[in-house]
Amino acid sequence: MFNSNAMKVVGGILGLAICLLFFPIALSGIDEVLGNANLADYTGLETIVKITPMIIWVGIFLxxxxxxxxxIKGGRGGKGKKSRMA
Structure with missing residues (x-):
């Protein structure tokens, strides 16, 4: 039904959509961890937890x-062919 290029495009769009849905949930969990007084004593936890959203964001978007x-590149004809737009 679909070729592999179409599946890559669909997978990329679904990945972006999942990222946008998952990110507020991750931020809520991170806020809970930072707000817990018992966990605030661990060395470096605050720094790691504050960096985590950016790591998630960059990783999923990348x-x-x-x-x-x-x-999209594969759907346009691959390596050696020039684009029609050029």
């Missing part, structure tokens, strides 16, 4: 974006 990019 993976989804690359999948989307290679799906």
């Amino acid at each position: 993976g989804s974006g690359l999948s989307l990019f290679f799906g």
